[in-house]
Amino acid sequence: MTRTPLIAGNWKMNKTHLEAQALVEDLNDALTDHDFDAVDVAVLPPFVDIRTVQTVLDAAKSSIGLGAQDISQHESGAYTGEVSAAMLKALNVTFAAIGHSERRQYHGEDEAITNAKVKAALGAGITPILCVGEPLEERRAGKHVEYTLAQLEGGLSGLSAAEAKQVVVAYEPVWAIGTGEVATPEDAQEVCGAIRDTLASLFDTDTAQAVRVLYGGSVKSSNVADIMAKDDIDGALVGGASLKADEFAALAGNAA
């Protein structure tokens, strides 16, 4: 089973729509056909930038994929401030990050919410990028694998194997996010391998082999190749290094 690697740039709360336009234009210019032959590349801008970025990507007939950083678990109605799967789908959004550690930490998102959001995304034909990963205390206590797998099981609860196959899982240890402290390739592989084993036991081997498992946390152009050399790591969810077109294109190039 060959899995096409995915390099996804999570812009977090950065870039006005004007800055977003410039960034995605520069990124599209910097990426080559060779990159796109080898890896899928996507950007996850803030909601208010998505329409602008979509317009640029459409006009350029770009191969860059478009994602959102979150999605509502509700279909429509009185949910002030929320953005629905149908709204995102109408803007050609094909990915949605779900359960990012910053959503879990600052917005109280738990397994019930991530699970509902995964289902909402799948229901609209949007690929969920389910984010899992342990805080520093759990790592220090040696509980990082079980903590992360509990988030995985909760997020995928009630899915069929066919649905689970469409999910992307991103392992992002909280202590490595935005800190410059990258997990070693061995640390990342330990958990990503455990994620794949768990997918096999929750669903089946076929599903486990099909699902893309990404690593995230201080990934840069200089370390992505070593991380992705590991068997169970199929790409990266990138924060800071996705905010500069040259660096993100170099990162995608090194992943390719």
Ligand code: 13P
């Ligand atoms: P950094 O790459 O800035 O550490 O962020 C990782 C992340 O949280 C991506 O979702």
